[in-house]
Amino acid sequence: MIPYGRQDITQADIDAVVSVLRSDFLTQGPMVPRFERAVADHVGAAHAVAVNSATSALHIACLALGLGAGDWLWTTPTTFVASANCGLYCGAQVDFVDIDSRTYNMCPRALRAKLEVAAREGRLPKIVVPVHLCGQPCDMAAIHALAVEFGFKIIEDASHAIGGRYRGEYVGNCRHSDVTVFSFHPVKIVTTAEGGLATTNDADVARRMELFRSHGITRDPLQMTHAPDGPWYYQQVELGYNYRMTEIQAALGVSQMDRLDEYVAQRHALARRYDTLLASLPVITPWQHPDGYSGLHLYVIRVPSGGNGLSHAAVFEALRAGGIGVNLHYIPVHTQPYYQAMGFAPGDFPEAERYYEEAISLPMYATLTETEQDKVVETLANAVRH
Structure with missing residues (x-):
């Protein structure tokens, strides 16, 4: 059987993973930050937050942008269910915008028409999630212009699109969005076995995503309510999750990014x-x-x-x-x-x-x-x- 997708694992990938297995860190070591920097630098974003799946990345991106009960998230119906489910995880309501007949991505004309109705009815979305289906970028300039006009945030679901470009610039630089999410599932363009990552140019959004991926816990005194009790001290300042990426996954990702x-x-x-x-x-x-x-x-x-x-x-x-x-x-x-x-x-x-x-x-x-x-x-x- 010839599969529709397949990972490519080289000796360099194997050596990178073995090196981590022989190190002192299997999780929460130096490789995850190195992978984050490799992706951020490649796409031209200021910050990157690696997690255990693109689904988790979508979830923490919604949380970091303040999505909650009473809010709306809009996405496209032609996507994997995670692009919509992330809104439900936050207690928000979900709606959809139909696709363009040629690109199969969210149609900006349909989006405008739906926004105009929603504005009259008082139910504008807080977040819109355009999906770069098959790896083809959405018309992000048009969608961003609508975001400015109607006041919503944008999360690009670029699970299919790492390495792609829009108007000559890499997808993920967040020029036209607040957050971009990538997937590194084995059938994707590069893989970490399982894994995801969110890029952003907003330092506060990045900090909040980092909190949400690891139980809402911080060791940064600047984020605490009072001075630390000692060098062992940490505080839970948000209700977070265990969405961390392992060092093994990150090492594979660093190696794959080279190709x-x-x-x-x-x-x-x-x-x-x-x-x-x-x-x-x-x-x-x-x-x-x-x-x-x-x-x-x-x-x-x-x-x-x-x-x-x-x-x-x-x-x-x-x-x-x-x-x-x-x-x-x-x-x-x-x-x-x-x-x-x-x-x-x-x-x-x-x-x-x-x-x-x-x-x-x-x-x-x-x-x-x-x-x-x-x-x-x-x-x-x-x-x-x-």
Whole structure:
């Protein structure tokens, strides 16, 4: 089976992890700060806070920005459920904004229309979470302009997008947002096995995220209510969580970051080859906005329905049967039973639902060979012909 995603672990990665295993620190040592600095420096952000997953990063970002009961968080329905769940974790209410038909990201026009209605009804969002689906950056300048106009905070969910660029600058520099969140799951562009990280240019937001990731505890006298009782002293000043990243994970991440740009460049080479090989097939290949340089975590085709005899499900099943580990990213969040119980229903976000009815994620990872890619295309061609 050719998987849709796969990590690349080199001897350098193994050596980095073994070095930590032989050290005095398996957690809360020097490697996590080193990894944070490596990511922050690469993307051009002032601060980075590493945690055990991107889900945790989304949660602490919401907390640090003050999201709570009575507030609203808006995101896109075409994402993994964590992009919405982070709002529920804070006691806030969640709503969605439909996607653009070409980029599959949050549509700025739909966002403006929804904001104008919300402003009249007195239920504007406190936080909006645009998701850089497949690694392609959202139209962040347009979304940021709306944030200034309507007064909401922005968390970029860049779980797919490390190494990507928007208007020539790396995703994660937070030029158009308050916080950006990355994922380092094994199928992502670089990995820490499991892990996530949040970047920001706001020192206070970074300090609050650091507190929330580790039980709300500080040893900094400047954050305490009174002078320390002694060198052993700490205080819990927030209700936090155990979201820490281990030294082992961070060491792997530091090693992987050395190859980030190489990995993204290889993904682009594979995408260009897919574009050429699939040009004659009755499928829609990904469109890339000229303002963005995608991280290309995913290469999603669409199998259009209606009048051409193609069945999305049949093509998907034929690919799986042929040894191609395709996947579908994602089932619209608002159609999940948990969210339908809140009142959401099919038909609420038609563009996201049309995307779901047609999307298939083909294998995309830096070590995918041309021979494997040829097999993917041949199997897909047979599937759409039959």
